[in-house]
Every structure is written in C-alpha cells, then in structure tokens.
Amino acid sequence: MTSAAPPEFADYVSARMPSLRRLALLLCQDWHRADDLVQAAMTRLYLRWEKAASASSIDAYVRTILVREFIRERRTNWARRVSVTDTLPDLPAPPPDREDFLDLRAAVAGLPPRQRAVLVLRFYCDMNVDECAAALGCASGTVKSQTAKALASLRSVLGATPNLPSAAGGGTSARQPRREISDHA
Amino acid sequence: MLENDLRAMFEWQATADQPPAQISLPVARRRALPLHRWRRAAALGAPIVAAAAAVAIGLTASLLSGTAATRPAQPSHGSQVGSSQFNPLVPYAAFGWLPAGQQENGGRSSLGVLDLNADPGGLLDLVVYYPGQCRLTAARLTCGSALTGGGMVLTGRAPDVGGQAAYWGRELPAQLTEPYLPSGYPKHGRPLLLPMLAFRDPQGGWALLVYPEPAIKSTLRGMTYPSRSAVVRIADNVRFGQTTPLVFPARLTGLPRQWRTVQTVNFTRDGRSLRGFLLRLGPPAGAYSVPHELYLDLNQGGGLNPCQTGVTCEMIDGYRVALAHWGAQTASGPPVPVYALTAADADGVLVSITVTGPRPPLSPAQIFADHLQLLGPDPANWKTLFAP
Numbered sequence: 001m002t003s004a005a006p007p008e009f010a011d012y013v014s015a016r017m018p019s020l021r022r023l024a025l026l027l028c029q030d031w032h033r034a035d036d037l038v039q040a041a042m043t044r045l046y047l048r049w050e051k052a053a054s055a056s057s058i059d060a061y062v063r064t065i066l067v068r069e070f071i072r073e074r075r076t077n078w079a080r081r082v083s084v085t086d087t088l089p090d091l092p093a094p095p096p097d098r099e100d101f102l103d104l105r106a107a108v109a110g111l112p113p114r115q116r117a118v119l120v121l122r123f124y125c126d127m128n129v130d131e132c133a134a135a136l137g138c139a140s141g142t143v144k145s146q147t148a149k150a151l152a153s154l155r156s157v158l159g160a161t162p163n164l165p166s167a168a169g170g171g172t173s174a175r176q177p178r179r180e181i182s183d184h185a
Numbered sequence: 186m187l188e189n190d191l192r193a194m195f196e197w198q199a200t201a202d203q204p205p206a207q208i209s210l211p212v213a214r215r216r217a218l219p220l221h222r223w224r225r226a227a228a229l230g231a232p233i234v235a236a237a238a239a240v241a242i243g244l245t246a247s248l249l250s251g252t253a254a255t256r257p258a259q260p261s262h263g264s265q266v267g268s269s270q271f272n273p274l275v276p277y278a279a280f281g282w283l284p285a286g287q288q289e290n291g292g293r294s295s296l297g298v299l300d301l302n303a304d305p306g307g308l309l310d311l312v313v314y315y316p317g318q319c320r321l322t323a324a325r326l327t328c329g330s331a332l333t334g335g336g337m338v339l340t341g342r343a344p345d346v347g348g349q350a351a352y353w354g355r356e357l358p359a360q361l362t363e364p365y366l367p368s369g370y371p372k373h374g375r376p377l378l379l380p381m382l383a384f385r386d387p388q389g390g391w392a393l394l395v396y397p398e399p400a401i402k403s404t405l406r407g408m409t410y411p412s413r414s415a416v417v418r419i420a421d422n423v424r425f426g427q428t429t430p431l432v433f434p435a436r437l438t439g440l441p442r443q444w445r446t447v448q449t450v451n452f453t454r455d456g457r458s459l460r461g462f463l464l465r466l467g468p469p470a471g472a473y474s475v476p477h478e479l480y481l482d483l484n485q486g487g488g489l490n491p492c493q494t495g496v497t498c499e500m501i502d503g504y505r506v507a508l509a510h511w512g513a514q515t516a517s518g519p520p521v522p523v524y525a526l527t528a529a530d531a532d533g534v535l536v537s538i539t540v541t542g543p544r545p546p547l548s549p550a551q552i553f554a555d556h557l558q559l560l561g562p563d564p565a566n567w568k569t570l571f572a573p
Contacts, residue, residue, distance in 0.1 A: 022199040031204055101194045108191070123188060124195035151187055158187075 009049050012058065013042060020066065026120045027070045029109040041066045064135045067121065071113050071136070100158075107157040115150035118143055202511060204525060270296040271315055273450045274570055275430045276459060278313050278386070281422035284411050291453035298329065309411070310395040311423065319391040325357065326383050328391060335393060337381045343413075346384035346420045353413075354381050382416050386425045394420050431461035432567035434534045435483050436558040441546045443467060444479045445571065458564050477545045479552075482537035485562065486530035501554050504531045508550065513541070524549050533562035 020041070024034035044065050045052060055061040095101075108116060114136070121132045122143075132143040271277050273294040280289045283303055292301040292311075297318055303309040312328075312335055319328035319336070327336035337354030345351060355378040382394045396416050411419070431452050437445075444466045451463035467478040492498035497508045506528045512520030521541060526549035528536040536557065538549035547556065560566045 018203060021203055026195055026198055095197065098193070098197070100190070101197055104190055104194045105198065108194070119191060120195065123191040124199065154187060154191075 008053065009046060013045075016059070016062065020062070023063065023066060023120070023125070024070070026124055027067065027113075027117055029105070029116075037066065037070055041069050044069060060135070063125070064137075067117050067135050068137060071117055103158060104154070107154050110157070111150055111153060115146050115153070118146040119150050122147060204509060204511065204523075271299060273447045274461070276301070276427055276452065277425065278311065278392070279424045279427050280311065280419065281424045282418060283309070284415050284419070289454055291451070291459065293449060293451045295449040309397065309419075311392060311419075312395070313386060313392045313425075314390050316388055316390040321391075326352070326354065326391065326393075327357070328393070337383060337393065338378075339383075343382055343384075344417050346382075346417060347387065349385040351382060351384035351417070351420065354383055355379065356381065382420050384420050386423075388425070392420070392423065394423075429459065430569045432458050432564070433461050433483055433570050434560050434562060434567055435536065436560060436568050436572065437481075437552075437556055437570055438558055438572065439556050440466075440479075440552075443477065443546070447570070456564055458567060460564070460567065461570065464570070477540060477542040480537075480539040480541075482535070484535040486533045486535045501528075501550060504528050504553075506531075506550070506553065526550055526553055528553065532559045534559055 017038070020038050021031075021034055024037045024041075025031060028034045028037055041062070045062055048065075052058050052061045108119065111119070117136065118132060121127045121135055122129075127135065129140045129143045129147075133140045136143065271294060273296060276292070276294050277299050278301065280301060280303060283289065287303045287309060290302050290304040292299065294300070297315045299311075299313040301311040301313075303311075314328045314335075319326055323339075325336060325338050329335055336357050337352075338357055339352050339354045341353045343351040343353045357378075379395050380398055382396070384392055384394070386392050394416060396419075397410055399410050431450065446466060446468070448465045448467065450461045450465075452459050452461045454460075462482060462484045464481045465478060466481065492505065492507050498505060499508065500506070506526050508524075508526055510522060510524045513523045522543050523539060523541050524545065525537070525539045527538075528534075536553065536559075538552050538557075540547070540549055540552075560568060
C-alpha cells in the first residue's frame, strides 16, 4: 500500500463532504462530534482508498466506514468521559407545525449508538434490513431487533408527550427515495 | 406513524444550514501515516484510528451554560491552579514507558480530568482525576459526575504501583449505553466491559489505566494486548506533576478576563512538542443559562476551503476568512446566537473561532484581527497560549 492517496481521494471527499456531514450529524446529533466523526472516517478512508475505489459503490463503502466508526467511537471510554454536555444542539427551530420534532430528536439522541445508527440507516438512508446489516457488520436479525427496540423506546419516551400522535404497530410506510451519499443540490 | 415522523425529523435535521466544515485532509493524511507504518510492521488487519486522539474539527456552539462566575486567568506554567483543579494548559501526567509499538499521542485536559491516549488503537487510555473526585469502596471506584464520570468495579488487588495499593477492575456496567458484543464474541448476553488498573498519583488523586484485551480482537484485528505485568509497568512509569506547557501555533493577547480561563483543551504530540489545538474558554458549565463562550481551534492549515455557497467570505489583514452566524437551538427559550470565523490557511494555520451568546464582548473577526498572534506552522516558533 502506498503512503499517499491519489488526487481522486481529495476530489471525492470535497464532493461528498456535505452529505457525509449530514449523515454524521444524524448519528451524533451534534455538529462538533459529527465533524470529529467525519475526520476520523476520512483517516480510515485514506488508508483504504485503493480498496474503496475498487468497491462496487464507494458511497456505500464510505457510509459503512462512517457508521462503524461512530459505533466504535461511542463504545470507548473516551467518548463517555469527554462528553462535555448531554444537551445539544445547534439546530434551527422546527417548522411551525412540528414542534414535536424537538421531543423526537431528544428521544433519538437518548438511544444507544447502535439503535440510533439503525434508525438513521433505515429511515434516512432508506436502507433495507440486509443493507443495514452489511453496513453495521451484524446479522439481519440483529437489525430487526435493534429497530424494534429503538422504536419501542421512542414510543415509550414519547408516549408521555401529548403532541405526538400515538404510533401504530411497526408496519412500513410508502418507500421514500433512497438517500445515497451525494450532495443534495 | 412513528416511522414517518422519524423520516421527517431526520430530513429536517439534515437540511438545516451547515456550519463551515473544518475537516482537514492534511490531518487525515498525517494521522493515517503512522497507522500505515504500524500496520505494515505488524502485518495485521483492519486500520485502527484512535478515537481519543486529536482530530481537527471546527467548533460549533454546544451550549454549555453556566452562571458567569469569574475566575482568575490561568498561568502558563504549573499543572495545577490553586489547590482545586488542574491547569488544562499544562498536562499533569505523561506516559514514562509504553510497550513496543505504542506511543503517546496526546489527549484532552480539563480542570478536573486529564485523559492521555496511546496509539495505535487508542484503547490504551490513562485517565487521571484531580484529588477528591473519586470515591473508593469495597466494591468499586467511582469518579467524577454521574453524567461524565468514570470508575470501575473492583475485581482484585494488583501489585502496588508507586508504593501504593492498586486494583484491577472493569468498567462500571451502568456507564454503558447498551450491551455490546463484537461479532464473533461468544454470545452469552454479557456486555463487554473494558479492563482497568486503578492506582494513586502522589498527590492523592486516582488514575485509571484502560487497556485492551483479546476479547475484542474480532473487531480490532491485529491489536496487540499488553500482559498484566506490562500494564503494571506502564502505570508504575507514569510521570505525574509534569510542568511542560502545551504550545500553540498562535497566541491570544488582550482577551477579556472571562475568556482567559481554559475549560478544556485537546492536544496532540507533534514531534517533540505537545501541541494544543481545540479549546473551550470561558466560565464553567453549570446551570442552564448562556454565558459567552469562546471556542478556538488551531491546527495545520491547508484544509478544505470554507468559502462555500451561502457563507460570507472576506479578507481580514490579508487573510481570507469565512464568517457565519446562526441560532443554536436550546431546550427552552429562544435560539442563542453563534458567531463563527474560519481561516483555512492563515500562515499555515487553520483557525476557527466561535463565540456564543448575544452581544459578545468581541466578535470572532475582532479576535482574529486584534487578539490572535499567528506563529506559523514551524514548531520552533510555537508558544504558550497566553504570554507569561
């Protein structure tokens, strides 16, 4: 392996940076940590650029790096000890008719890392169970159970919030357009 | 339906304005090269990035609040301030010995805790708590606050370290947010709790040395695992009471008193120096009100151009800077204004300045123009953050 990635690495990173940061934000629920996560993922990607460039989908490969780095980093003592605050956000106000987003966001931020990652991959990236399992490096059954646990936790937390409509059982809704790692124009 | 609410909420978050990106490709390359050399030497598997090591990131306003208690400005030297806290600008401890293949890589320092990390892997982690922050019982050692604290369940007596009693243990189960089993780990439902060695520092505080063990090998292939005797040796050789201050590629001058107290600083080993690069200055976090906080990031320049669509860019003293401001959402009350400046390459230094709160005493642009002395990328010119 060479010690320097080709210029395509910088080109790819420049083009994908906004979407990577968006994904990292949803995982970390914090811009500070999101940039931290993207930086760490870029280091990994730099080391593995040759492999990434030959993958069937560089975006999927990079998304896997990002998600696994998120879960790995949250598991270490560093992440737990140096958490300076458990509140967060530097986010704009929600739409006027969706004040419930604040409660939902706070509830998602309170989920364990793997459950949070599963929700982001399934309901933002619109990945199916098998695709999630591949990204997370676990079995499909684990993705299903983590999804169910996450949704149950959210329902439990939000059940006391009067503004949020009560959730039906875990059926699927109409499939949304897939979100690849690409810059939304 | 909850799933639809999640989709809509994620979309709302994702489409919000992004603060300027601070991701640095040169830093990614710089951090990757030692890992690459280690991998080649060890002929082992997946790359490992030290999660606890320094990364170049921009600072956004995580609204740590607190009443505006004034504190005296911290001295440049001396690892302790007064008798109740560390001086984050002078890391209190350092590794004196590490197993072959490991090297100290930096860490993070705050008023009450110092965290040192060793590469590769980042799982060799030394946490030193200021005296009075830990409590030892027959069953466990608990340190710090319930939110950010650490500690361990005692599992046995270890050989003395520094002539004082030391203990083996494992992470407190309550600290884990979920049970985690790496792929390939025997699935018997137990969480993976990292092993630790707890020992005393000469001034009476506690230190926790976290080390990797073969149980995690399935996710960190190629990791080397120190023996218990090596762990004791690492602990026995920790040097406490260090007095070498961090150096920075820029110096702050003439700041208001409220911004001359450093709350936290990340630092990294840069050759023979310990270079600080990510700081939070201002009153301590506490009750949920909003003081003026200053976040400063100083790193290797040459990162991605922050002058993107929607970002105001201008020239200050011949340097191209990006300026941004936004309202940061709080749990209650109106959004809090945040003001940010980024210079991707100011004499070879990446500068990011973020100030929180309405009508701050100085804007990021004023700080950059009038209160920041750039020292360039040559370590020979780096200095302490404040003049003595």
